[in-house]
Amino acid sequence: MKAAVYHGKQDIRVSDVAMPTISDGEVLVKVHSCAVCGADLRTYQHGHKSIDSGRVLGHEFCGEIVENASDNGFAVGERAVMYIVMPCGTCRYCELGIDNMCTDRTTLSYHHDGAFAEYVVIPKKAVELGQLYRVPEHISSDAAALSEPLGCVLNAHGRLNITKADRVAVVGAGPIGIMHALTAKMNGAQQVMLLEMSQERLDIAKKFEFDHYIQVTKDKDHHAAVLQATEGFGADVVIVACSVAAAQADALELAGKRARIEFFGGLPKDNPYTTLNGNLIHYKELTISGSFSEKRSDFERAQELIMTGQFPAEELITHRIPLDDVCDAFDMMTAGSSLKVCVNPNGAIA
Ligand SMILES: [Zn+2]
Ligand SMILES: [Zn+2]
Missing domain, CATH: 3.90.180.10 (Medium-chain alcohol dehydrogenases, catalytic domain)
Structure with a gap:
């Protein structure tokens, strides 16, 4: 065969x-x-x-x-x-x-x-x-x-406990990011934002009709867009659905107070390190989770x-x-x- x-x-x-x-x-x-x-x-x-x-x-x-x-x-x-x-x-x-x-x-x-x-x-x-x-x-x-x-996506959501009180930002508009966004919607999220660097990917994902499609830029224009979408508070849940260390660090900035942050998926094994701003975790009382399989x-x-x-x-x-x-x-x-x-x-x- x-x-x-x-x-x-x-x-x-x-x-x-x-x-x-x-x-x-x-x-x-x-x-x-x-x-x-x-x-x-x-x-x-x-x-x-x-x-x-x-x-x-x-x-x-x-x-x-x-x-x-x-x-x-x-x-x-x-x-x-x-x-x-x-x-x-x-x-x-x-x-x-x-x-x-x-x-x-x-x-x-x-x-x-x-x-x-x-x-x-x-x-x-x-x-x-x-x-x-x-x-x-x-x-x-x-x-x-x-x-x-x-199933892998649901494993992560088992700990995120998304409800109608939550405004959810998903970073990465690949198939897994879209699965996360759809699951957040299914669980009653008040608002779902999809963030992504590639405009082509964002355009492909538009058929799912999420609340906001936000392009991630080096100048961090997406920070203002997330704040605007959340009345200045930031997202209650940020799901990083891409294998990019910088996106994990950035998630802490998109998060509002007491937000839950999920690092979904792994980083390349030859460079798995991320530098996080510990003070954002401290002052905003953030919770960060990972999930595997x-x-x-x-x-x-x-x-x-x-x-x-x-x-x-x-x-x-x-x-x-x-x-x-x-x-x-x-x-x-x-x-x-x-x-x-x-x-x-x-x-x-x-
Ligand atoms: Zn798989
Ligand atoms: Zn065992």
């Missing part, structure tokens, strides 16, 4: 690899759609400490069960999405129900081959723990594949929102491409000319 194999920084090659065979307890899935994640892009651009050469990336996927060597009740031909974190189940964090923090977790596309391929094997552990979820007929595989990134409960909620049509996943997809063109997705994402790009390794059956 064809798979996009990671060989190292800036080196992903689509090649013929052995067709996977499954063992007892495993499930074989024919991949209909695998969306490209910002994490895939970061791994491509900078490498990743826990991903070895030879690994197949891709973890935001939906596919059709073609072989089932387990008794999980799924029939051949049914479509499914997967919660990709495989927790140990016994460490302190697993006991606390925060399986994304498991000290001994494995993850699809990091420790097991992922879904930038025609077929993917669902590991026995995930099958046993019931981590496959059915996709109803009226939901496309491309939309269903977005359950994974939406998602708990199973977040994934369950995300897939439910998508499968019931409560979350407009389809509207986030701007491109559907064949597996051979996977590296084009990285270029489009870097240029900011796309939102979600879905790879369809078996053609347009999704």
